[in-house]
Amino acid sequence: MASFTEQLLAEHQATWRAMQQHRFVTDIEQDKLPDRVFNQYLVFEGDFVATAIGIFALAVSKAPGIRQQRWLVGVLNALVDEQMGYFEEVLARRKIDVNDYRRDLPAVGRFRDGMLAAAQQGGYADIITLMFGAEWMYYTWCRRVSESAQADGDLRHWVDMHAAEEFFAQARWLKEELDACAAAMADDERRRLSVLYRRVLEWEIDFHGAAYTE
Numbered sequence: 001m002a003s004f005t006e007q008l009l010a011e012h013q014a015t016w017r018a019m020q021q022h023r024f025v026t027d028i029e030q031d032k033l034p035d036r037v038f039n040q041y042l043v044f045e046g047d048f049v050a051t052a053i054g055i056f057a058l059a060v061s062k063a064p065g066i067r068q069q070r071w072l073v074g075v076l077n078a079l080v081d082e083q084m085g086y087f088e089e090v091l092a093r094r095k096i097d098v099n100d101y102r103r104d105l106p107a108v109g110r111f112r113d114g115m116l117a118a119a120q121q122g123g124y125a126d127i128i129t130l131m132f133g134a135e136w137m138y139y140t141w142c143r144r145v146s147e148s149a150q151a152d153g154d155l156r157h158w159v160d161m162h163a164a165e166e167f168f169a170q171a172r173w174l175k176e177e178l179d180a181c182a183a184a185m186a187d188d189e190r191r192r193l194s195v196l197y198r199r200v201l202e203w204e205i206d207f208h209g210a211a212y213t214e
Contacts, residue, residue, distance in 0.1 A: 004182035004190060005132065005175045008197050015201045020141050024208040028155065029145045038155055039094060041211040043101040044108050046087035051112050053079050055119040055127060062124040071173060086161075090154050105213055107206035114203050118196060125181040129193045132174040133200030138162045139171045 002010065009016060019025070024041070027033040056076050063069045091098065115134075119127045142162035150156040161167060182190055 003179045005136075005179050008194055011194060012198045012201060015198055015205070016137070019137055019201055019205050019208075020144075022141075022205060022208050024211060025141045025145065028150060028159065029148050031148065031150050033152075033155065035152070037211045038152065039096050040101050040213070041208070042087065042090060042094070042096065043098050043103060044207065044211060046091065046098070047103060047108075048112060049079060049083050049087060051116055052083075055115060055130065058119045059124065059127040059131075062127065064124060068124075068177065075170060094154065102210075102213060105210045107203075107210040111203040111207040114199065118199075122196075125178070125185070125189075125193060126196060128174055128178045128181060129196050130200055132171070132178045133197050134204060135167070135171040135174055137201065137204060139168050143168075 024033070024037070027037070053076060056072055056079065060069050060072045060076065063072060090096075115130055118130055139162060142159050146159050146163040150159060178193075182193070185193075
């Protein structure tokens with residue numbers, strides 16, 4: 001019998017494919033992503049890191065035991081030190097003044113506010129569903145795209161970070177953790193998380209599309 005996460009991927013395959021073949025993804029794969037789009041995306045994504053820190057902090061507080069907390073604290077440390085440091089460095093190197101870019105478009109707000117509200121209002125399994133949805137999606141397309149060339153060194157580094165073994169280990173941990181959570185759930189709870197998973201993919205599609213806004 002397929003695991004819960006494999007069932008999610010099968011059930012929402014159309015939405016999954018829409019993100020995997022998103023214009024943002026295929027432009028990177030074909031090495032034709034406009035600089036202005038990547039710069040705008042970096043502003044959006046850099047802002048979202050602060051939200052992600054809040055989401056993972058909630059996961060630590062709602063985790064069922066020390067095993068999960070230990071892993072999640074490691075994720076938090078990476079977000080605060082490595083991810084925040086990356087954005088500070090890349091924005092400075094590319095001479096990006098965030099005040100020159102759009103920062104709160106509706107699609108960006110839906111993603112940020114939807115993810116944070118679900119984490120605040122839901123339980124531990126909700127948060128794991130949110131982050132599995134985002135990170136398994138990212139690893140999958142970045143792993144594929146990493147097999148092609150990108151002339152922009154910053155863009156290539158971004159792809160490599162999300163195709164790396166360390167990121168895969170984090171995405172795989174979320175996948176396994178969600179399967180473990182689902183094993184003890186009633187069917188109606190699993191259906192509720194399935195809806196949440198689909199929403200994450202939909203939010204991600206809109207979020208990446210917003211980077212093309214003039």
